[in-house]
Amino acid sequence: xxxxxxxxxxxxxxxxxxxxxxxxxxxxxxxxxxxxxxxxxxxxxxxxxxxxxxxxxxxxxxxxxxxxxxxxxxxxxxxxxxxxxxxxxxxxxxxxxxxxxxxxxxxxxxxxxxxxxxxxxxxxxxxxxxxxxxxxxxxxxxxxxxxxxxxxxxxxxxxxxxxxxxxxxxxxxxxxxxxxxxxxxxxxxxxxxxxxxxxxxxxxxxxxxxxxxxxxxxxxxxxxxxxxxxxxxxxxxxxxxxxxxxxxxxxxxxxxxxxxxxxxxxxxxxxxxxxxxxxx
Amino acid sequence: xxxxxxxxxxxxxxxxxxxxxxxxxxxxxxxxxxxxxxxxxxxxxxxxxxxxxxxxxxxxxxxxxxxxxxxxxxxxxxxxxxxxxxxxxxxxxxxxxxxxxxxxxxxxxxxxxxxxxxxxxxxxxxxxxxxxxxxxxxxxxxxxxxxxxxxxxxxxxxxxxxxxxxxxxxxxxxxxxxxxxxxxxxxxxxxxxxxxxxxxxxxxxxxxxxxxxxxxxxxxxxxxxxxxxxxxxxxxxxxxxxxxxxxxxxxxxxxxxxxxxxxxxxxxxxxxxxxxxxxx
DNA sequence: CGTCTTTTTGAATACTGTCAATTTAAGTGG
DNA sequence: CCACTTAAATTGACAGTATTCAAAAAGACG
Numbered sequence: 001x002x003x004x005x006x007x008x009x010x011x012x013x014x015x016x017x018x019x020x021x022x023x024x025x026x027x028x029x030x031x032x033x034x035x036x037x038x039x040x041x042x043x044x045x046x047x048x049x050x051x052x053x054x055x056x057x058x059x060x061x062x063x064x065x066x067x068x069x070x071x072x073x074x075x076x077x078x079x080x081x082x083x084x085x086x087x088x089x090x091x092x093x094x095x096x097x098x099x100x101x102x103x104x105x106x107x108x109x110x111x112x113x114x115x116x117x118x119x120x121x122x123x124x125x126x127x128x129x130x131x132x133x134x135x136x137x138x139x140x141x142x143x144x145x146x147x148x149x150x151x152x153x154x155x156x157x158x159x160x161x162x163x164x165x166x167x168x169x170x171x172x173x174x175x176x177x178x179x180x181x182x183x184x185x186x187x188x189x190x191x192x193x194x195x196x197x198x199x200x201x202x203x204x205x206x207x208x209x210x211x212x213x214x215x216x217x218x219x220x221x222x223x224x225x226x227x228x229x230x231x232x233x234x235x236x237x238x239x240x241x242x243x244x245x246x247x248x249x250x251x252x253x254x255x256x257x258x259x260x261x262x263x264x265x266x267x268x269x270x271x272x273x274x275x276x277x278x279x280x
Numbered sequence: 281x282x283x284x285x286x287x288x289x290x291x292x293x294x295x296x297x298x299x300x301x302x303x304x305x306x307x308x309x310x311x312x313x314x315x316x317x318x319x320x321x322x323x324x325x326x327x328x329x330x331x332x333x334x335x336x337x338x339x340x341x342x343x344x345x346x347x348x349x350x351x352x353x354x355x356x357x358x359x360x361x362x363x364x365x366x367x368x369x370x371x372x373x374x375x376x377x378x379x380x381x382x383x384x385x386x387x388x389x390x391x392x393x394x395x396x397x398x399x400x401x402x403x404x405x406x407x408x409x410x411x412x413x414x415x416x417x418x419x420x421x422x423x424x425x426x427x428x429x430x431x432x433x434x435x436x437x438x439x440x441x442x443x444x445x446x447x448x449x450x451x452x453x454x455x456x457x458x459x460x461x462x463x464x465x466x467x468x469x470x471x472x473x474x475x476x477x478x479x480x481x482x483x484x485x486x487x488x489x490x491x492x493x494x495x496x497x498x499x500x501x502x503x504x505x506x507x508x509x510x511x512x513x514x515x516x517x518x519x520x521x522x523x524x525x526x527x528x529x530x531x532x533x534x535x536x537x538x539x540x541x542x543x544x545x546x547x548x549x550x551x552x553x554x555x556x557x558x559x560x
Numbered sequence: 561c562g563t564c565t566t567t568t569t570g571a572a573t574a575c576t577g578t579c580a581a582t583t584t585a586a587g588t589g590g
Numbered sequence: 591c592c593a594c595t596t597a598a599a600t601t602g603a604c605a606g607t608a609t610t611c612a613a614a615a616a617g618a619c620g
Contacts, residue, residue, distance in 0.1 A: 112471060115556045120471040134467060136453075136460035142467065162453060166446050173416075173442065179459040180416035186466040187414060187422065191392060191400040193473050194517035196577070198608070229567065237474035237517075242608060244568055260567075260617075276395050476609070478576070509599065519577060524600055540585075540599075561620105568615070575608080583600070590593085 051079050057128035060215065061102050062156065062178070066170055073168045080155040084108075084147040090131075092144045097135035099155045103127045106151020107226040110143040111234070121234040123185070124148075124227060126212055132158075133179045148226050193237040201236045202246040203274040206256065210265055221268075225261045250274070331359050337408035340495065341382050342436065342458070346450055353448045360435040364388075364427040370411075373424045377415035379435045383407045386431020387506040390414075390423040391514070401514040403465070404428075404507060406492055412438075413459045428506050473517040481516045482526040483554040486536065490545055501548075505541040530554070 052058045066074055081104070084090050090101060093112060108125040122143060125131050135141040136158070165172040192204050214220035225232070229240040236243065247263075250256045255271050257264040265271065332338045346354055361384070364370050370381060373392060388405040402423055405411050415421040416438070445452040472484050494500035505512070509520040516523065527543075530536045535551050537544040545551065 112467065114471065120474055122467045122470055133456075134460055134463040136456045137464050142464050162449065162456070166449060166452060169442065169446060172446060172452070175456065176413075176416045176442075176459065179456065179463065180414055182463060183414040183459065183466065184417050184422050186463065186470065187392065187402045189470065190402055190466065190473065190517075191394065193470070194400055194514065196607085228565095234474065237470075239609060240567080241569085241610085245608095248568075476575085508597095520599080521578085521601085522576065525576095528600070563619085565618075566616080568613105570613085571611090573608105573610075575606105577606080578604085579602105581600105581602085584598080586595100586597075588593100588595075590591105 051075060055104065057102075057104065057216070060128035062130055062174065065174055066168070070168050070170055073164055074171060077156060077160045077164050081152060082155050083150070083152045086147055086149050086151075088147055090145040090147065090153060091141045093141060095141045097132070097139045097141060098158060100130055100132040100158055100161065101145065102130050102154040102156060104152040104154055106153075107148050108145050108151060108153075109148050109227060109231055110145055112143045119234060121227075121231050123182075124231075124235065127216060130178050133182055148231070189235075198236070198238050198242050199246050199249065200275050201238065202232075202243060203250070203271045205232065205236060206250075206263065206265065207268070207271055207275060209263075210268075220265070222262070222264045225263055331355060335384065337382075337384065337496070340408035342410055342454065343451075345454055346448070350448050350450055353444055354451060357436060357440045357444050361432060362435055363430070363432045366427055366429050366431075368427055370425040370427065370433060371421045373421060375421045377412070377419045377421060378438060380410055380412040380438055380441065381425065382410050382434040382436060384432040384434055386433075387428050388425050388431060388433075389428050389507060389511060390425055392423045399514060401507075401511050403462075404511075404515065407496060410436075410458050413462055428511070469515075478516070478518050478522050479526050479529065480555050481518065482512075482523060483530070483551045485512065485516060486530075486543065486545065487548070487551055487555060489543075490548075500545070502542070502544045505543055 052061065052063045055061070058064070063074060082090070084106070090108065091099075103125050105127050107127075108131060109121050110123040110125065110131065111119040111121045114120050125145075131145055131153075132141065134143065161171075161175070165175055192201050195201060209223065209225065210220040213223045227235075229243045233240040233243045247256070247258045250271070251258045253270070255265075255267045255274070257266060332341065332343045335341065338344070343354060362370070364386070370388065371379075383405050385407050387407075388411060389401050390403040390405065390411065391399040391401045394400050405425075411425055411433075412421065414423065441451075441455070445455050472481050475481055475484075489503065489505065490500040493503045507515075509523045513520040513523045527536070527538050530551070531538045533550070535545075535547045535554070537546060
């Protein structure tokens with residue numbers, strides 16, 4: 001399975017290879033051994049919670065902060081697993097709300113259809129992040145969640161989660177906290193997009209991705225963007241051409257190197273200045 | 281007190297007149313009789329919840345959906361009242377998170393300071409809306425909440441609210457639902473701002489305000505904007521001049537009339553088309 | 561190996577932001 | 591009650607930036 005193959009796809013230490021054999025059963029009880037492949041942040045002193053024990057992103061996921069004794073209560077929530085191939089939708093706009101989804105590995109985009117036929121990307125979700133909060137409002141998913149690489153998620157039944165949170169204060173707090181964090185992220189994105197200069201947005205996007213990569217144990221200075229230029233453009237409220245031009249401009253100035261989707265940050269201070277629009 | 285006075289301030293049936301006498305005691309137990317002044321939406325079949333009984337915006341506020349028997353549990357949350365004068369801050373960026381605030385009457389803006397010294401408005405809050413969700417993330421308020429007209433809020437201690445929600449499933453659901461609604465609003469705002477054409481943003485802003493006014497029992501076709509052009513511009517990711525120009529352009533085409541902050545919608549379909557960028 | 565998607569780059573247009581001046585309303589104090 | 595001062599809003603002109611349209615190059619995929 002790991003034979004000699006031409007390195008056509010950029011060397012991609014993060015990618016999962018489903019290698020053709022993709023089981024049709026969407027919900028599996030036992031995790032795959034992929035966990036070993038995913039480096040974990042080791043400084044967060046959070047004890048594992050039941051079914052989440054052994055999950056690489058446990059420390060930044062839903063059970064983060066739960067004490068030992070709370071494991072039992074949390075384990076009453078039956079969590080399923082589901083694999084989603086690149087390009088497949090986990091749920092679609094308008095679908096009834098039954099599950100919240102936690103990214104185990106891979107990357108998702110949340111997008112809503114616009115009247116003109118295009119799509120508006122509202123978020124990119126990395127491993128450890130919880131998706132589906134926005135569905136609690138109307139009991140329907142307002143966005144389509146699409147895997148932009150082969151991915152795996154945990155499916156958390158919302159009713160069970162709500163029940164469990166009734167008994168576990170920590171879990172209750174955690175839930176609101178996660179929703180709140182998403183709110184803060186959105187507000188930051190708003191501030192970003194309101195910024196006139198597109199270069200500032202792209203710089204902030206790169207810095208943000210760098211930080212999130214680092215939080216997940218990857219190199220903050222060199223990473224692979226999982227999304228297309230068009231998706232970045234939609235997310236940042238601009239066009240794919242402008243994104244491409246900004247990246248090229250940064251590369252020309254020596255701030256970064258760009259090889260298709262592989263980004264290398266060379267001058268973080270310069271990027272930060274670009275973000276703050278202090279360009280002399 | 282209601283003598284003959286020159287109509288210099290636009291006739292303002294919604295404004296509260298503090299009339300000089302503004303008590304220094306910020307938290308009062310008994311509500312003022314102002315409720316009678318605020319028309320309520322009458323079609324939502326929600327029973328009153330304890331302290332909220334008699335509040336005009338109860339049906340769209342925190343206790344919405346609570347059953348009779350749940351009143352008791354909810355009444356364990358001691359809710360204070362606080363009046364905030366125009367221009368005063370209810371809480372500031374960085375303040376520790378102890379209360380969530382429900383707008384009883386008046387209008388607030390949520391804004392964060394930008395690096396360049398300016399401010400980014402992330403939301404406008406009308407009566408019945410809950411503020412402060414974004415503070416649960418880091419236990420600090422990430423935005424400054426400022427009254428943009430004389431206002432009154434209910435102060436809900438978060439810890440008590442969380443405790444009560446542990447016992448009351450409906451309240452628990454309602455809390456997440458409110459946070460979720462705010463998320464959806466933010467996503468819609470994102471979609472709005474991503475729209476290239478500023479006219480579409482301003483059109484959507486007007487239509488949105490119209491809808492929210494209607495939900496609160498006011499006329500959807502004629503209302504007073506409580507915020508300055510600069511605040512609208514910040515909210516929509518543009519400048520105050522552009523907002524002014526868009527309003528003038530709409531008025532010139534006969535879509536609306538503008539008299540300073542008083543807006544009258546004349547041609548909603550045309551505004552909707554402007555929103556959808558279908559301008560022939 | 562050929563097709564298709566993604567990305568880059570160029571050129572022209574249209575739009576918005578910026579600077580500046582004017583008008584109008586609102587608040588203040590005599 | 592009026593004059594004055596201050597804040598908000600409107601409008602114009604110009605420069606700068608991003609979008610649009612178009613074409614070509616580079617990988618990805620089967």
